[in-house]
Amino acid sequence: MPIVHVPVQLTVEHLIAAVKQLPPAELHEFEQRFAKWQKRNGTRTNEEAKLLACIKANSRLPAVDQRRYERLRQKHERTDLTEDEFAEYQSLLQQLEARNAKRLEALLALAQKRGMTLRSLMKELGLPSLKDAA
Numbered sequence: 001m002p003i004v005h006v007p008v009q010l011t012v013e014h015l016i017a018a019v020k021q022l023p024p025a026e027l028h029e030f031e032q033r034f035a036k037w038q039k040r041n042g043t044r045t046n047e048e049a050k051l052l053a054c055i056k057a058n059s060r061l062p063a064v065d066q067r068r069y070e071r072l073r074q075k076h077e078r079t080d081l082t083e084d085e086f087a088e089y090q091s092l093l094q095q096l097e098a099r100n101a102k103r104l105e106a107l108l109a110l111a112q113k114r115g116m117t118l119r120s121l122m123k124e125l126g127l128p129s130l131k132d133a134a
Contacts, residue, residue: 047113048110048113051107051109051113052110054102055106061099065092065095068088068092069092072085072089072092107122
C-alpha cells in the first residue's frame with residue numbers, strides 16, 4: 001500500500017490529489033467504499049428528515065383545533081364545561097396525546113440514530129425539556 005502524504009488541513013483539492021495517487025486496485029476499492037458510504041449517509045439523512053418532519057407534524061394539533069383546545073382548556077380551568085364542550089375537549093386531548101406519543105417515538109428514534117440522549121437531542125432541537133412540557 002503506497003504512502004499518501006496529506007497536509008494537516010485537508011481541502012477538496014488535497015483529497016483529490018491523494019486519491020489520484022492511489023494505484024488502480026486501491027482506487028477501485030476506494031470508489032466502492034465511498035459509494036457505499038454515500039448510499040448509507042444519504043439514507044440516514046432521508047431517515048432523519050422523515051423523523052424531523054414527524055416530530056414537527058406531531059408537535060401540535062392543526063391550528064384551528066389547537067386554538068379550540070386552548071380555549072376549552074382555559075375555560076375548563078376557570079369553570080365547568082357543558083357536556084358537549086367537555087366531550088369536544090376530551091376528543092381534542094386524546095388527539096393531542098396520540099400526536100405526543102408519535103412525536104416521542106420519533107424523538108427517541110432520532111436520538112438513537114444520532115447516538116445521543118433524548119434530553120441532548122431535545123436541547124439541540126430547541127425543544128422544551130420533558131419536565132417543562134405541559
